Amino acid sequence: MHNLEVGRSATISDVARRAGVSTATVSRVISGSTTVRATTRAGVLAAVEALGYRPSGVARSLKLRTTHTLGLVVTDIANPYFPQIVRAVEDAALERGHTVLLCDSADDPSREETYLDLLIDRRVDGIVIASSGLQARHGDWLASRTVPVVLVNCTARGAALPAILSDNRAGGRLAAEHVLDLGHRRIGHISAPPRNAAAGDRVAGIQDAVDSGRYPGVELTVVEGDGQAEGAEAATLALLERAPGVTAILCYNDLTAVGALRTLRGLGRRVPEDVSVVGYDDIPLAAWMEPPITSVAQQTSAMGRWAVERLLERMAGEDEPGSDRRQLGERSENVVLLPVELCVRGSTGPPPWA
Amino acid sequence: MHNLEVGRSATISDVARRAGVSTATVSRVISGSTTVRATTRAGVLAAVEALGYRPSGVARSLKLRTTHTLGLVVTDIANPYFPQIVRAVEDAALERGHTVLLCDSADDPSREETYLDLLIDRRVDGIVIASSGLQARHGDWLASRTVPVVLVNCTARGAALPAILSDNRAGGRLAAEHVLDLGHRRIGHISAPPRNAAAGDRVAGIQDAVDSGRYPGVELTVVEGDGQAEGAEAATLALLERAPGVTAILCYNDLTAVGALRTLRGLGRRVPEDVSVVGYDDIPLAAWMEPPITSVAQQTSAMGRWAVERLLERMAGEDEPGSDRRQLGERSENVVLLPVELCVRGSTGPPPWA
DNA sequence: CTGAAAGCGCTAACAA
DNA sequence: TTGTTAGCGCTTTCAG
Numbered sequence: 089m090h091n092l093e094v095g096r097s098a099t100i101s102d103v104a105r106r107a108g109v110s111t112a113t114v115s116r117v118i119s120g121s122t123t124v125r126a127t128t129r130a131g132v133l134a135a136v137e138a139l140g141y142r143p144s145g146v147a148r149s150l151k152l153r154t155t156h157t158l159g160l161v162v163t164d165i166a167n168p169y170f171p172q173i174v175r176a177v178e179d180a181a182l183e184r185g186h187t188v189l190l191c192d193s194a195d196d197p198s199r200e201e202t203y204l205d206l207l208i209d210r211r212v213d214g215i216v217i218a219s220s221g222l223q224a225r226h227g228d229w230l231a232s233r234t235v236p237v238v239l240v241n242c243t244a245r246g247a248a249l250p251a252i253l254s255d256n257r258a259g260g261r262l263a264a265e266h267v268l269d270l271g272h273r274r275i276g277h278i279s280a281p282p283r284n285a286a287a288g289d290r291v292a293g294i295q296d297a298v299d300s301g302r303y304p305g306v307e308l309t310v311v312e313g314d315g316q317a318e319g320a321e322a323a324t325l326a327l328l329e330r331a332p333g334v335t336a337i338l339c340y341n342d343l344t345a346v347g348a349l350r351t352l353r354g355l356g357r358r359v360p361e362d363v364s365v366v367g368y369d370d371i372p373l374a375a376w377m378e379p380p381i382t383s384v385a386q387q388t389s390a391m392g393r394w395a396v397e398r399l400l401e402r403m404a405g406e407d408e409p410g411s412d413r414r415q416l417g418e419r420s421e422n423v424v425l426l427p428v429e430l431c432v433r434g435s436t437g438p439p440p441w442a
Numbered sequence: 443m444h445n446l447e448v449g450r451s452a453t454i455s456d457v458a459r460r461a462g463v464s465t466a467t468v469s470r471v472i473s474g475s476t477t478v479r480a481t482t483r484a485g486v487l488a489a490v491e492a493l494g495y496r497p498s499g500v501a502r503s504l505k506l507r508t509t510h511t512l513g514l515v516v517t518d519i520a521n522p523y524f525p526q527i528v529r530a531v532e533d534a535a536l537e538r539g540h541t542v543l544l545c546d547s548a549d550d551p552s553r554e555e556t557y558l559d560l561l562i563d564r565r566v567d568g569i570v571i572a573s574s575g576l577q578a579r580h581g582d583w584l585a586s587r588t589v590p591v592v593l594v595n596c597t598a599r600g601a602a603l604p605a606i607l608s609d610n611r612a613g614g615r616l617a618a619e620h621v622l623d624l625g626h627r628r629i630g631h632i633s634a635p636p637r638n639a640a641a642g643d644r645v646a647g648i649q650d651a652v653d654s655g656r657y658p659g660v661e662l663t664v665v666e667g668d669g670q671a672e673g674a675e676a677a678t679l680a681l682l683e684r685a686p687g688v689t690a691i692l693c694y695n696d697l698t699a700v701g702a703l704r705t706l707r708g709l710g711r712r713v714p715e716d717v718s719v720v721g722y723d724d725i726p727l728a729a730w731m732e733p734p735i736t737s738v739a740q741q742t743s744a745m746g747r748w749a750v751e752r753l754l755e756r757m758a759g760e761d762e763p764g765s766d767r768r769q770l771g772e773r774s775e776n777v778v779l780l781p782v783e784l785c786v787r788g789s790t791g792p793p794p795w796a
Numbered sequence: 797c798t799g800a801a802a803g804c805g806c807t808a809a810c811a812a
Numbered sequence: 813t814t815g816t817t818a819g820c821g822c823t824t825t826c827a828g
Binding site for chain 3: 109110111112113116122123124125128147149150151152153
Binding site: 096097140142143144145146147149150155157165166168170171172174175178179182187188189190191192194199202205206208209210211232234317346349350353372373376377378 | 450451494496497498499500501503504509511519520522524525526528529532533536541542543544545546548553556559560562563564565586588671700703704707726727730731732
């Protein structure tokens with residue numbers, strides 16, 4: 089009897105040998121496709137069981153030229169916004185028999201680049217990028233690859249990559265209109281570094297509201313934060329120094345709002361009685377704070393799901409005739425814009441004088 | 443000239459053909475190992491560049507019998523405790539040239555099982571399990587596999603798998619002693635489902651403090667939560683009903699503490715003036731709450747790092763003579779216990795009468 | 797219904 | 813210094 093080497097997992101030929109059939113037959117039994125005589129099948133199955141055989145995904149991938157793996161690149165897994173995306177992408181992928189190779193770029197462009205190379209090397213079937221700091225050169229590079237790529241809430245300047253964005257501009261406008269409607273006129277905004285495209289869109293949305301003509305005499309002051317609670321504290325201080333009279337602060341995200349809240353409290357300013365604060369993303373945390381943070385909600389899970397579906401769709405279409413990527417890449421359905429929603433909570437109210 | 447099929451990425455033979463050498467030579471140039479004549483090398487490199495060639499990790503894995511991929515199974519990526527672990531594991535893995543296949547079991551045992559199978563099929567080089575709900579049968583199953591496995595802050599009953607745990611019992615004791623020292627005598631604990639081993643250890647630690655004899659007349663009431671902020675609200679209510687006089691609530695984790703905080707506030711009970719609250723894990727959130735939550739901190743990143751190191755070490759040792767896994771598996775250094783630390787913040791104080 | 801054989805892309809002896 | 817060759821574990825024609 090031919091013994092298995094210790095420490096090596098069983099291969100298809102181990103099974104074949106034990107069942108007294110060819111590897112082709114074992115393969116047929118495993119895949120369940122072609123007809124195999126019942127007794128033969130039973131014998132193979134018994135051998136599989138006895139050996140604890142599991143087909144090697146690696147060999148399979150090499151042969152079938154598909155890995156059933158999707159790469160997912162996120163900006164920062166420690167930011168509670170991303171786990172939501174990760175969960176959504178993973179759910180959708182798993183449902184369709186794919187796994188997810190998670191790449192946390194930790195807000196470091198060079199690390200992101202390393203990961204992108206890695207994903208290509210690993211021959212993932214597709215890549216989802218939810219990295220707000222995606223650099224332009226990455227975009228070009230990505231567009232030049234044969235792997236399908238989709239962007240989630242980020243853009244790659246120049247490259248026509250399919251993307252699903254939430255309507256950041258509308259979100260900015262929504263947040264601004266909310267406090268403007270409440271009666272605030274001196275408002276501040278704590279933004280994020282400009283390499284983050286969403287940040288710019290949100291500012292634009294706020295500006296839209298200010299410029300709409302519906303609210304006369306608005307004064308808007310914008311400072312830059314870093315999207316983190318800690319960084320927001322300095323930004324809040326800076327904002328208050330430049331515009332001591334602000335009664336409403338719109339934040340780039342909920343983490344920023346948390347920092348603003350803490351800073352204001354430290355300064356003895358009450359929220360929302362003295363100053364209103366609006367967050368963005370509506371992460372679970374927003375509802376847990378005291379006061380609960382008014383925030384703009386994105387459809388995170390829809391975004392993750394869409395991204396995966398789009399990717400699989402592309403992968404399926406790839407080998408079909410006439411499906412030129414470039415052509416497809418320029419069709420307008422390639423970028424979808426998801427609506428956002430304002431969740432009004434306790435951190436916003438009328439200005440002190442109202 | 444032999445054209446590349448469109449949509450297929452370049453292979454080593456494409457490069458070889460273009461450079462006018464054999465695939466072996468290309469392989470040598472890529473790996474940089476054996477000596478290759480400078481001009482040959484340059485030619486190959488030029489071809490690599492021109493073709494945008496990247497070696498297939500899949501083929502490499504098949505040949506070398508190693509994937510340079512680690513599987514990481516976590517209970518619930520949406521719980522802020524886990525991103526810390528993920529980050530740590532990913533950092534350590536990346537540093538050593540490995541990638542991480544993330545599996546979020548979403549607190550669902552069957553999903554966890556699916557993932558474990560998947561990781562085996564994918565022939566990952568090792569598996570890190572940070573899943574508090576790990577079932578006993580999984581443990582047995584894992585121990586029977588040839589792939590190295592390490593556990594992070596969880597145990598598999600029966601199976602002697604290497605593990606890194608934080609000292610949950612000491613943590614429970616620390617939390618209890620803190621409020622006991624403050625003068626509290628009627629204390630409550632909101633635990634987690636018993637399938638979670640850490641939950642039991644923490645209860646035991648609390649009990650240790652109560653039974654130490656140093657604090658006479660202590661009354662401890664334990665209720666079960668689910669480790670989530672929402673679930674904790676019902677648990678807090680239940681606790682307050684069973685023991686209306688509690689002045690301190692020790693929580694299984696920070697999310698539970700958040701729920702307790704909200705519930706108490708809703709009831710008009712002030713924290714810490716009326717009731718003290720202690721969390722566990724010291725996730726960033728804990729410091730952001732109002733009041734900031736006193737919490738027991740674990741050395742999350744040390745745990746992740748250790749796990750990866752242990753795994754790689756095992757992988758390296760695997761093919762060495764005399765490294766019988768079973769024997770190794772029974773050595774006591776196989777489980778390390780990391781100390782915890784209490785972070786005292788604003789959610790705890792002396793009882794109302796003190 | 798089943799087996800033989802080729803080959804996915806790569807590496808590593810072994811020759812030359 | 814370089815090429816030839818075998819083979820990693822699997823699937824899939826193509827014969828039988």
